[in-house]
Amino acid sequence: MRKKITLVIADDHLIARKGLVQVLEAMEQYTIAGEAENGIELLNLCREKNPDVVITDIRMPGMNGFEAIKQIRLLPQPPAILALSVLEEMEIYELLAAGANAYLDKNARHHEFRETIAAILESKQYYYNFRDAYLKELLASHAYPNLPPATEKFTSRELELMKGLSEGKSISALSKELFITPSTVKYHRNKLYEKTGAKNFIGLLLYIAKNMVSGRYG
Incomplete structure (x- = not known):
């Protein structure tokens, strides 16, 4: 059972x-x-x-x-x-x-x-669809601490991952969609932590959402 x-x-x-x-x-x-x-x-x-x-x-x-x-x-x-x-x-x-x-x-x-x-x-992570226009407007209209501007150059795989995360997709869903293992998804996610300066998954999603609005990905 x-x-x-x-x-x-x-x-x-x-x-x-x-x-x-x-x-x-x-x-x-x-x-x-x-x-x-x-x-x-x-x-x-x-x-x-x-x-x-x-x-x-x-x-x-x-x-x-x-x-x-x-x-x-x-x-x-x-x-x-x-x-x-x-x-x-x-x-x-x-x-x-x-x-x-x-x-x-x-x-x-x-x-x-x-x-x-x-x-x-x-x-165990924040789950939200960042395509939602309301939240995009919110993130675009306020300055958030500890979120650096998008000046880093991201790999194509990292950009794919950011797009998927912005759509609320889970690690297992991204693994299947991108034809990579869940551990590889986590590896790229951790690299995104380093490049964006995000302290946790929530910070990463806020970074992605804010830069989706402005179209700035480095």
Whole structure:
């Protein structure tokens, strides 16, 4: 029997939280390890239950979702983190910087939960379609720290990889599409870290998205 994916759900609104729990419990692949109504409870549950995935609201009393995500990222074995909220423009960047793997609007459909959870469990990395015009506009209109201009010369393989990552493709999907092994995909990704100065996968995706908008790839 396949091991179920353990989830911890955090939302200070009881009805919203219970509604989400009911939806996810109806999907056979998930089991709910715990519920929290603020960031402190969420952090304690992560330490106690060691879940596979955290699904958290951002606007909560006491320790909010942003701070909770930062603290969860410091755990020895941090879970994948899916933020579920309705955010303003700059809050999207703050969410990524805090360490969330993915973001869904609270009006997301059931299949979007399944697809997003599967994606972040596969790669443990931020999963978003950077072709989205809204995020392109956001990244083009703000200056982000620690994102150098695109002055490096990238290989054709690296450009292919950046294009695939910008489309939200996973490592396994890129491996099949480019006819290379997953370890080779990771090798090129690590080279991109060096060339772009990105500290992590989120930083790399932000770099790609920003330079997709301006058309500058060195």
